[in-house]
Amino acid sequence: MPLGRIPQSSYYDARNRPGAALYRARQPYLVKNAVTGLFIIGFVAGVYSWTIRAIGQDDFSDVPMPDAPIQAGHAPHTTAGSRSAGPA
Amino acid sequence: MATVPSICSKCLRQAIRSTPKSTTHRSFTASASKSPSTPPTRRIHHSTRQRTPAIEPQNHSNATPYTSGAVRGRQTDQAAAAQRQPSRVLLQPNNLFHSYTHSPSPEIRQRAAFMRQNAYCPHPDHHASPEGGEAAVAPPRHVSHECPDCGIPVSCSPDHFVDDYASHLEICDLLRQINEDDHDLLSGRFFPEFEYPGPQIDEAQVNLTNWDTLLYSREFNAVNEERPMRQVTRLLTYPITVGSVLHELSPYSLNDRLLPEGLRSLSALRHTLHPPRSGAGVDIKGLRPNPPPMRLFILGARAESSLPREVWLQLSHLFPRSSFHLIFIGPESMSGRDHEYPLPERTPINPFGQIVEDRLGGQMKISTYVEYYHTLHEAQHFHPFDPYFDAFVLFHPGLGHPASSHEWKETLPQLLETKCPVICTGYTEFDMERDISWVRESCGGEADLLMRPGENRFRSLRWDLNDADPGDVSCGNWGVWAFRGKRYEADEYRGKEGDGSGGWDR
Numbered sequence A: 001m002p003l004g005r006i007p008q009s010s011y012y013d014a015r016n017r018p019g020a021a022l023y024r025a026r027q028p029y030l031v032k033n034a035v036t037g038l039f040i041i042g043f044v045a046g047v048y049s050w051t052i053r054a055i056g057q058d059d060f061s062d063v064p065m066p067d068a069p070i071q072a073g074h075a076p077h078t079t080a081g082s083r084s085a086g087p088a
Numbered sequence B: 001m002a003t004v005p006s007i008c009s010k011c012l013r014q015a016i017r018s019t020p021k022s023t024t025h026r027s028f029t030a031s032a033s034k035s036p037s038t039p040p041t042r043r044i045h046h047s048t049r050q051r052t053p054a055i056e057p058q059n060h061s062n063a064t065p066y067t068s069g070a071v072r073g074r075q076t077d078q079a080a081a082a083q084r085q086p087s088r089v090l091l092q093p094n095n096l097f098h099s100y101t102h103s104p105s106p107e108i109r110q111r112a113a114f115m116r117q118n119a120y121c122p123h124p125d126h127h128a129s130p131e132g133g134e135a136a137v138a139p140p141r142h143v144s145h146e147c148p149d150c151g152i153p154v155s156c157s158p159d160h161f162v163d164d165y166a167s168h169l170e171i172c173d174l175l176r177q178i179n180e181d182d183h184d185l186l187s188g189r190f191f192p193e194f195e196y197p198g199p200q201i202d203e204a205q206v207n208l209t210n211w212d213t214l215l216y217s218r219e220f221n222a223v224n225e226e227r228p229m230r231q232v233t234r235l236l237t238y239p240i241t242v243g244s245v246l247h248e249l250s251p252y253s254l255n256d257r258l259l260p261e262g263l264r265s266l267s268a269l270r271h272t273l274h275p276p277r278s279g280a281g282v283d284i285k286g287l288r289p290n291p292p293p294m295r296l297f298i299l300g301a302r303a304e305s306s307l308p309r310e311v312w313l314q315l316s317h318l319f320p321r322s323s324f325h326l327i328f329i330g331p332e333s334m335s336g337r338d339h340e341y342p343l344p345e346r347t348p349i350n351p352f353g354q355i356v357e358d359r360l361g362g363q364m365k366i367s368t369y370v371e372y373y374h375t376l377h378e379a380q381h382f383h384p385f386d387p388y389f390d391a392f393v394l395f396h397p398g399l400g401h402p403a404s405s406h407e408w409k410e411t412l413p414q415l416l417e418t419k420c421p422v423i424c425t426g427y428t429e430f431d432m433e434r435d436i437s438w439v440r441e442s443c444g445g446e447a448d449l450l451m452r453p454g455e456n457r458f459r460s461l462r463w464d465l466n467d468a469d470p471g472d473v474s475c476g477n478w479g480v481w482a483f484r485g486k487r488y489e490a491d492e493y494r495g496k497e498g499d500g501s502g503g504w505d506r
Helices: A021-053 B008-018 B078-085 B106-118 B158-163 B166-186 B211-217 B224-245 B260-273 B310-319 B372-380 B411-418 B429-444
Strands: B153-155 B293-297 B324-329 B355-357 B362-371 B390-394 B422-426 B447-455 B463-464 B469-475 B477-484
Touching: A021 B211, B106 B153, B153 B355, B153 B469, B158 B166, B166 B224, B166 B411, B166 B463, B166 B469, B211 B224, B224 B260, B224 B310, B224 B422, B224 B477, B260 B293, B260 B447, B260 B477, B310 B324, B310 B362, B372 B411, B411 B477, B422 B429, B422 B463, B429 B447, B429 B477
Parallel strands: B293 B324, B293 B390, B324 B362, B390 B422
Antiparallel strands: B355 B362, B422 B477, B447 B477, B463 B469
16 A cells, blocks of 8 residues: 555546546537637648648649750760879 | 554644644544645644444534544544444335325424425416405415425315325426435435545646536545435535636636626625735745635525535635635524523623634634624724625525625625625525615615626536425525625726726616
8 A cells, every 4th residue: 555645536437537527627628619729730730731831842734845955966074084183 | 444543642632632622523623635745735734534334414423533532542443433323224225206195204204294284285276366355365384295206295275285296296306306315315325525625736726617626626525326415515605606706717717697896895805715825834934924814704604604614614624725704693693502691791802692613623713603793883893894795695595585685785785884795595596686775775876786697617516395385495505696785996088988887787
């Protein structure tokens, strides 16, 4: 038996579920709290979704893109043939 | 399981010696603090008390925490606890309905006999018809026939009962509930709802929306069932009604039922009841000048003066930084307190023979006068009155009731003269309306309404039976309203928008 009693609230039953008295004490605030909760969650969800959309890829479909340039058939620029000016 | 009181022998002996004569039956039992971590401020020893079962509101068991006999004890006191426990449980919870005449309890059988001798049958045949002027068909007879559904004698014969059944049906359920509640009080069960909590820390806020939020925020034991809720609110309604009107978090506001004049009076009182923090502490440096206590004059006190003092202390626990002086005044203020007779002698020091109880924890003092209020007022016994400190409370005064209104005739102008708020309650709406119209007619335009009448949020949830008339059920403090003498103040002229009618028509 512990020296000091572990404080127990009589408003919760043996399995720590809220009792009838606690439910009645909370009742004037249940609906208002639920609506407030919905508002808060909705605000958070709104901020989240707006942010994800805002940082997403830009849509350039309305910008007129010029045609791709006509390529001559020479090989692409390589570094193998040029001389390097390093310490020799 | 019995817990051991941890207290030294010197303090134990002093505690047993110091219970004064006037409060032997009303021993202030220190309630166990709920959280052992908060240090008690003015107590040297922190003792957890043994739980005394079956505390009934009428006969308060005079078990103090220190009479267990275990002084330095390591012994658990099972013998004493078993002695205090009733030897058998009289009634099981499903066996609470009994006819009053054949009740297992002798007190209820006595009440049934009283009803048979005093209550009259309500059948219209016993009354003369109002239009004709002819005599009644039958002479008035006492009730004897009991209704089988509610167990209470309501008519003089089975024929009248069957005739009047429709009107009886309206209250039959209520009477049955009263029957079961009465037997429940005598059933010998353990009453956890009558264990009242002590004071809380200063910062704890009380929620005065309804009974459930109040009991929760004041840390009462959870009352899950309805029947214990009815039993406990029947007693607590008296202090809590007063507290709910005076508290700054009161549910009655200008949008609700309070009038501007009421707000002025109550603001003055709340200035005293909720003083700003002054840095006071328990040591010498923490000494601060304290204002005088708030005086509550409870006029026409009958049963409320015999309530257990732990119930009245709940009022002072609602206001942690102020002190109270409750003054019960009335010819019947000692009803139910027979063990305190004989009354003190009238000496020059105590000219009206008041009984003073001041060992109630330091925040409350209770005085009782068996006297009419007008006598004390004419003797200027309580003068001067201060609207910041004084208020009058009238619990179901019957101001307009034909049997008692003549007793209030002299008192009313004196109450109006003090300019202190008068908080009144009533048994029913009809009762309150009668009181209000009586005050309105008798005041001569000198009274202002402070709070409009209406249902009291903290009314007793239990209905009571009037033994002299079983059809008359009432609940304590059903409604509450307030008035005050008109104050004529010099003020700048602001045009004609303020009317001086006093708020009676709103």
